[in-house]
Amino acid sequence: MALPFPQLFPQSMTLDHGEAQVTEYSAFGVGPVRFRHNSYINGQKFSLTYRALDQTSVNLIRNHYEVNSGVAGEFTVPMVLFGGLNVVTAASVFRYSEAPTEVHLGMQLYDVTVDMQVIEGIEMLFVLDGGPAALPAEEPFSSLVFTGTAPFTLNGSSPDQATLLLNAI
Amino acid sequence: MCVRRNNAAYNHLLTLTFVSDTVDDQNSIYSHYTTQNRFAPFDLPASVLAGSDLTFASTYQFIYARPPQVTYDPGVIVVSVELQLVAPYEV
Numbered sequence: 001m002a003l004p005f006p007q008l009f010p011q012s013m014t015l016d017h018g019e020a021q022v023t024e025y026s027a028f029g030v031g032p033v034r035f036r037h038n039s040y041i042n043g044q045k046f047s048l049t050y051r052a053l054d055q056t057s058v059n060l061i062r063n064h065y066e067v068n069s070g071v072a073g074e075f076t077v078p079m080v081l082f083g084g085l086n087v088v089t090a091a092s093v094f095r096y097s098e099a100p101t102e103v104h105l106g107m108q109l110y111d112v113t114v115d116m117q118v119i120e121g122i123e124m125l126f127v128l129d130g131g132p133a134a135l136p137a138e139e140p141f142s143s144l145v146f147t148g149t150a151p152f153t154l155n156g157s158s159p160d161q162a163t164l165l166l167n168a169i
Numbered sequence: 170m171c172v173r174r175n176n177a178a179y180n181h182l183l184t185l186t187f188v189s190d191t192v193d194d195q196n197s198i199y200s201h202y203t204t205q206n207r208f209a210p211f212d213l214p215a216s217v218l219a220g221s222d223l224t225f226a227s228t229y230q231f232i233y234a235r236p237p238q239v240t241y242d243p244g245v246i247v248v249s250v251e252l253q254l255v256a257p258y259e260v
Contacts, residue, residue, distance in 0.1 A: 014238070014239065014241070015238075015241070016235075016237065017202050019206075020203075020207060020208060024207075041202075082241075084196075085192050085195055085196070086192070086196040086200075087239075122203065
């Protein structure tokens with residue numbers, strides 16, 4: 001498993017929101033027609049700026065870049081570094097866009113810029129969340145509950161009880 | 170040679186910049202971008218363009234022209250969004 005990026009908090013950063021997997025086609029004045037190939041958002045570009053890192057911290061970045069084979073390796077980044085920006089997940093996979101750059105300030109202090117991009121970002125999945133609903137007592141029935149073609153109305157119960165349960169068997 | 174195929178004006182580009190002291194606005198824009206991006210067109214709330222006296226062809230909608238850009242300094246989050254006006258279509 002690749003070494004995660006060290007938990008060093010940047011002083012500032014810039015980023016974009018990545019690209020959806022959408023292509024466009026147009027011809028003879030028709031279109032563009034847009035095709036969505038999957039539900040991933042990938043390619044978010046991050047630039048992390050560190051100011052006056054000490055020797056131990058800059059060595060962590062140097063070592064991480066080396067262990068991950070430079071721009072070839074893949075790694076994860078601790079979510080806490082993004083200060084609450086909800087742009088990627090802890091499972092998102094990053095790669096260095098280019099080698100980190102250092103400015104040596106003297107006194108063993110360094111300004112460092114790290115550019116990285118996401119190669120596997122987030123997949124847009126919708127999760128049905130039932131909340132804290134409790135399982136009520138089951139009600140047996142002996143006849144088909146959905147018959148005919150009329151619209152069926154599902155009447156909800158109190159919010160602390162599940163309204164509808166779908167069991168596979 | 171120029172050929173005019175119709176009389177509709179579109180592909181207007183609209184750049185909006187949002188400055189906030191919390192990440193909430195950025196996260197809202199990100200959630201919207203991930204579901205819409207360049208694929209699903211959407212309407213722009215009238216409040217966004219209030220006071221600008223801008224009007225666009227009715228029923229036309231916007232898509233994201235490119236991914237939103239974010240600058241994050243702790244306490245100041247700047248989000249730049251570029252939108253493109255397109256003819257309406259169903260997804």
